[in-house]
Amino acid sequence: MVEIHPNHLGLGEGRPIEVPSAALSRRERGRGSAPLWLALSLAPLAAPALADDAFEAEVRPVLVEHCQGCHGPEKQKGGLRVDARSALVEGGDSGPAVEPGDPEKSLLIEAVRQAGDLKMPPKGKLTPDQVAALDRWVAAGAPWPDDKAPAVAGRKEAWSKHWAFQPVADPPVPSTSDASWNRTPVDAFIRARLDAAGLPPSPEADRRTLIRRLAYDLTGLPPTIDEVRAFVADESPDAYEKLVDRLLASKAYGEHWGRRWLDVARYSDTKGYVYAREERFLVPAPAYRDWVVRAFNDDMPYDRFLVAQIAADRASPDEPAQLAAMGFLTVGRRFLGVSHDVIDDRIDVVGRGTMGLTVACARCHDHKFDPIPTADYYALYGVFMNVTERLTRVGDGPLEGQAREEFEAELAKRMEAMRRGMAESRDEAAQRARGKVVDYLLAQLDPSQVLQEGFDIVVGPDDMIPAYARRWAAYLEKRAKADDPVFRPWRRLAAIPEADFPARAAAALAEPSPPGTPAINPKVASAFATPPATIGEAAERYARLFAEVDEQWDEARKADPAATSLPDPDAEALRLVLYADDSPCVVPDEPIVSTELYFPTSTIDAMWKLQNEVEALLLQPNAPPFAVAVVDRAELREPRVFRRGSPANPGDEVPRRFLKVVAGPDAKPFQDGGGRLEMARAIVAPTNPLTPRVWVNRIWAGHFGSGLVRTPSDFGLRAEPPSHPELLDWLASRLVQGGWSTKAIHRLIVLSATYRQRSGPPGDAAVRAKADEVDPENRLLGRMNPHRLTFEEFRDSMLAASGDLDPRMGGRAAPLIDGAPNRRRTLYGLIDRQFLAGVYRTFDFANPDLHTPSRSETTVPQQALFALNHPFVADRARALAESLPKDDPAAAVARLYERIHRREPTPAQREAAVAFVAAAASEAEPPPPPETLAWSYGHGPVDPTKGPDPAAFAPLPHFDGKGWGGGPRWPDPKLGWARITADGGHPGDDLARSIYRRWTSPIRGEVAVTSTLVHEAEPGDGVRAWLVHNRMGVLKTAAVHNGCEDFSATVVVEPGDTIDFVVDVRDNLSHDDHLWAPTIRAVAAEPSTPSAWDARRDFNGPAPRPLDAWGQLAQVLLMSNEFMFVD
């Protein structure tokens, strides 16, 4: 049974009661962000006596006309709205706007008087009468007529009634018109609504359609032709069930549904934009991806699945392999290391991904629509701000024997270098910080001057480091709470305004300590026996004290290196400020990713370098899998609300705790460390109605194209209500009662008659007309929704059709399209969020930057261009064509249909295909002119004494449209400046990389070679050219510098003989551009054509690989809608 939470909003039965916020204690009001609806759970108190007339006549019009534009339901500038008394009393970012009964203490009055800094309204001024009316109203206790209470109450009521926040019900299965149609209870829920709309369901689809639908739905791959035949022929009553079970048990299931989860988890193999100092690949990504695939294949209970991804370090501390799950948190963007944004990303993926709550909306202000106050956002923020990361091995790699030992030794060496480098840098940083106590203390006087994270400055070793200033602030705050006796004088002195300092310092110091608190540290007391003249002097006195203690400590350690403390407890107390683990001078013992801001720029670069060394090793294809575990920090801090989302504007402290919309108004602060495990358990708690609903809805959407709720990651008030609310709850109940088994939910859905319906339009015209009218979007599911293949399904299906899908699972990703041929499933293609290959975008792949609730589905010509022109598609067509029995065209067509469409062609289709092939073959592409085939373009060595070596000719690998060279860049990293164009070229950088333009003889006879080499530049030493026959050797050689030289000869040739036109750099690489475009004429030849060749005219790029007629036919089938859509 699903336990029913009494009431998530803390409302009793019946109408919600508006409570004037004056009822809140002063302390509660001081928390500017206390959500209005919390007040509901408090007992009602009487509001001040009303003066309705005056309010309506004088006050409300002013508020509406002059204030509400910026402080109303639409906008809440400064976090303030003025359309409710409670809102005014609660106030905004600057605190309460109205202090009932006390105009002098009310910001509203101060603002409209415009005597101080705060001047409202911003343009113009209220009349003195209006100001006076407001003044009188506040003085009277700011009465606000009850029945005129604003929309706030409506909101609360809406929240309390919102379907998604209600406990999950376990509704009875409805009765329907035709119970025999139902195959699982799912059908009764669907049929009941169809009945109500007067629509019949569609008949069951045929077997071929069903197996194709099921195979794609459960595995993302098409069935084989044999599987289709077997299923079509299987007459056993449980044929369909057997098929479902087989597919659910296949490994491909986890790959397909795992990828769906990776959309939720904004999976990427790279971090996004990083500074050049940092490795951009994410070490833990593949281990996370593989963990997800395994979890689906193992049908890991969904509650455990979620808990592991958020808190595996605590939930299953004895299973290191589970740590890979935490990639859910760590594969997000890195935002150049700005922690606030990293945390925001994590809150978002957890909030929307697991519960359909747009928690991240509350980063800057209370959620505009949903009951998620800013305090709740920062309650979760507090969970994530207290984490750091730990690189952890989660399995064995493929290496064995000595290779493995060598790898492990190298890894250990690099890890140790990183550890040592980190430790040394931490020590250095701490020592420098101990010498800068004055700077960091004085920085506390005006925190606004301390730079925020994300404002990167180049920090030198002697500069003040903003992260330290912030650490000092946190430390002093913590000390203040404990009324720590070391810094008590500092606190008192720092509180004095600068101008009053000389007058008030002595009194502040003399004030006795509160009874029961420890006395001021005697050393500090004596340092402040006389009052300092300025706050700067106070800081210096502290610095001097600390310096003295530091010296003592140095000496103590010289005397006894094992010393752990100073004997004098007063000195020891001061020493601890400098040296304790939580000292403001110490860098936490964490990896560079969460500590880099404590170091000067040069150290940061060096630390990243050490970490990159480790990561480079772990990113090798054979490396064992490593995860990055998220673990709690050694010292925990309390979060504060950042007003308007700005860390520069910290507000009240909030405890780490769960969202009140789920946990209720009395949500207890998390107790266990940073609270991650408690948070994870709260997400899957039986009292949380959102998590199971969100998950069954995602599963449903995976089968029907859209969910019962069409906004799968937003179950808030602005979401469209579910099409079948009872079904949603019934499925959610089954999920929880069935031990959170995902596969059990799949079975309930795919075994249903609903799922097995045909997808076409109703055959009956009247039914069709009615369906078009009452249910044009098929929300009632009177038929199945056809499915267009996703990018992964499309690419994987092409590989499956051509028979070269590589089924290997897991491991590091490799580029999909542009790189070495990659025939693995698309899931294993490299997802580089910073340089996402265009094809992913073209085919609506999930944006790896952000949690993706559902993919957009576009139809754009770029998709068609890919299918028409990309070599990947042509290669599949070529492979298909090669396998056909071409001597029997009808059989070949049948084979092609089997492999691509998994069916036989109709006779008409076969005829059309055969006719196409005949036409295509007869109008075959004209072959390239035979003259062009004689030329090739390469490089090779030149021995200055013996000349070139025709046997060493190697083709130049890259053609850029104008010439041949080593690669897309010129010079190429390997072949340098080597380049051959129609007119001439440029030799490579040294004699080993000379260029060879080659003519290969197709004839037997005699040819006349005519050519002139021109070198036009004066600088350098020109080039040296060679005319070489493969059997006769060097025919002529000459150096050419700023001039020209004739290279002509008459040569006897056999078919296959080569004549090479070779150029080298001579003695140096400088100004070696030249022109040399020989012509060759047959003097006497057999065969007689071609009879003349012209290097310029015949110049060509790589020989095209045209698709033959069968290849063209195969490509057409691969491009067809029948291939792309699943009925």
Next chain:
Amino acid sequence: MLDDPRGPAAISRRDLLRRSALGMGALGLASILGEDGALAADAAPGGFLSSKAPHFPGKAKRVVHFFLNGGPSQVDTFDPKPALARYEGKPIPINLATERKTGAAFPSPFKFRRYGESGLEISELFARTAEHADDIAVIRSMVAQVPNHEPSLMLMNCGDSVLPRPSVGAWVLYGLGTENQNLPGFVAMCPGGFPIKDAENWGSGFLPGVYQGTFVDPKNREVDKLIENVRSPHASRAAQRRQLDLLRAMDEEHRRERSDPRLEARIQSFETAFRMQMEAADAFDVDREPQLIRDLYGDTVHGRQTLIARRLLERGVRYVQLWHGAGQPWDDHANIAANHRAHAADIDGPIAALIADLKQRGMFEDTLVVWGGEFGRTPTVELDGGGKANLGRDHNHYGFSVWMAGGGIKGGTVHGATDEFGFKAVEDPTSVHDLHATILHLLGFDHERLTYRYAGRDFRLTDVEGRVVRSILA
């Protein structure tokens, strides 16, 4: 359409459903093809990119944005500061934190002059552009958020310093669609590779991927290097036509028993793709321009990319961004006298040529030309680690210049001002959100109403800010 909570997809899908219910399929292809064989706008596949009307008639219909990545110096280009000469070698009384340390006042090594009837002051670096001074409105009081390239590029291009958000071009394409379905609607050109932050600069964030800018490296001259998959390496045009005819026949047969509008849309997309191969080849081939025009722009990579931009705009492309080059060329921390001169020499001529060319074609009044970088530079000289002056300038987000010309802009105007040294905007400070609000306004959008529902929020380019800079509107 833009007000539909589920975005344009929902509506177009419904439209298609309605149309197919009315039997669009039966009417056949001819009826939805326009006279030139191109798809009628509202029948475009999926409707995502079809031309749409803005909130009100905009003065500009398309945008070309010269992005001087790295950060051009305002005091050396469009914001003259004679006071720097008086303070030469001396500290100035303004001390603001920038990325690195800077020292004394560093007067501009370039001469300024007044141009046109308006007397707009422009430095010699942009003397050719200055011939159009009376068409240009300079905002001298731009303000960004931090003096670092990455966040500032994101802010200028996508309206948020850090979070992945759609770029201005993506928003414009989402709002207006494109007038030519055979070309990408938003093109970002950058010679030699990517700028800092790579394709994020023209990304589509949470908007559908079709709105993302298409990257083109104009250093390539061959069309198949410019546009992905635009040329077949394995089939002639005649062979492709034959393939598409068979494909059409198969798809029509397949569609007959089905009612999914996506089937029709996909059939059309192949026809569009077939035409696109020709049209894209044509649009990017500047050799088809008369010699006179090629000479006007100059036979340089910047001349060529600017001329390609005009050819694209002329063909209905909505938004073209022209980057200066890979990395951050304008980031002159050292030797600014030589370096800024060289960068400006690259683009001054092409900018002037583009404006003149747009004018002679009657396109200037509805094309918005935007010029600027991600921030400006300090009026003080940058110091190296040893405190020595590098004769360059550090990043400066406190005040810098951007100018606009063309559609809806009041030429010869100046908006806002920096202090007497050019460090900080002191008069009418203008945020990047304000700039974006103004660009959208010129295109016919209320920036507060051009929204997209994502993650429970109606997002907009200007986040929760932005005021239209009215003083520069014609």
